[in-house]
Amino acid sequence: MTALNRVPSLVFRAGTASALTIAAVSGSIVVPGLTAEAAAATTAHKALQIAASKRGAPYLWGATGPRRFDCSGLTLYSFKKAGKRLPRTAAQQYNRTRHVSAGHRKAGDLVFFHSGSSVYHVGIYAGKGRIWHAPKTGDVVRLQKIWTRNVWYGRVS
Numbered sequence: 001m002t003a004l005n006r007v008p009s010l011v012f013r014a015g016t017a018s019a020l021t022i023a024a025v026s027g028s029i030v031v032p033g034l035t036a037e038a039a040a041a042t043t044a045h046k047a048l049q050i051a052a053s054k055r056g057a058p059y060l061w062g063a064t065g066p067r068r069f070d071c072s073g074l075t076l077y078s079f080k081k082a083g084k085r086l087p088r089t090a091a092q093q094y095n096r097t098r099h100v101s102a103g104h105r106k107a108g109d110l111v112f113f114h115s116g117s118s119v120y121h122v123g124i125y126a127g128k129g130r131i132w133h134a135p136k137t138g139d140v141v142r143l144q145k146i147w148t149r150n151v152w153y154g155r156v157s
Contacts, residue, residue, distance in 0.1 A: 043079070043082045043083055043084055043108075043156065044082075044106070044107070044108025044109065044155070044156060045107065045108050046081070046082035046083070047075075047078040047079045047081070047082040047084070047108055047124060047156070048078070048107055048108045048124050048125075048126060048132065050077070050078040050081045050082060051074055051075070051078040051124045051132040051141070052126070052132055052143070054066075054069065054074065054077075054078075054132075054141045055132075055140075055141055055142060055143070056140050056141060056142070057069055057134070057140060057141045058140055059134045059135060059136060059137055059138070059139050059140060059141070060137075061137065064076055064077055064088075065077035069134040069141060070134055071090060071121050071122050071123065071133055071134045071135070072086075072088060072089050072090045072092075072093055072122050073088075073134065074123075074124075074132070074133065074134045074141060075090075075093060075110060075122050075123070075124060076088060076093070078124060079156055084156050086156065090112060090113075090119045090120065090121055090122035091118070091119040093110060093112075093122055093154070094110075094112045094119045094122070094152065094154055096154075096156075097110055097154025097155055097156055097157075098154065098155045098156075098157050099152060099153065099154055099155075100153045100154065100155050101153070102151075102153060104153075105125055105153045106125070106155070107125055107126055107127040108124065108125065108156075109124075109125045109153050109154060109155050109156075110122055110123070110124060110125070110153065110154045110155075110156065111123045111124070111125050111131050111133075111146065111151050111152075111153060112151060112152045112153070112154060113148065113150060113151055114150055114151070114152060115150065119152075121133070123144075125153065126143060129145055129146050130143055130144060130145050130146065131143070131144060131146055
């Protein structure tokens with residue numbers, strides 16, 4: 001029996017259960033009224049949680065997890081686990097996102113560090129001016145305050 005076939009019996013048994021409860025119980029990913037923006041926000045929130053769960057994982061250039069990461073490897077891994085595919089490098093990821101202003105940034109957006117027009121680092125915005133990222137050789141995945149104004153923001157859609 002598919003998840004869609006189970007919904008009527010769940011509605012009958014649940015009486016006044018909400019659509020979200022029914023979707024959660026049935027394992028359905030489709031939620032009535034969920035906009036594309038809300039779905040993207042949910043994915044971004046999941047990616048943010050996944051990145052945070054990797055706190056303390058060692059930095060390794062070229063690593064994409066699950067135990068070691070470089071900066072774009074952490075963002076790639078986090079969004080992949082949340083259901084979205086990103087390209088490998090920070091610059092490629094920047095080109096794949098919908099660019100947003102600092103005033104419109106949200107937790108789960110990607111933060112791209114740049115020098116001129118060249119992107120050299122990426123992290124996931126955690127709110128309050130902080131990011132989860134894999135900083136550099138000899139360091140570990142951690143939450144850190146954004147240290148420069150030379151950043152751009154991108155939203156994964």
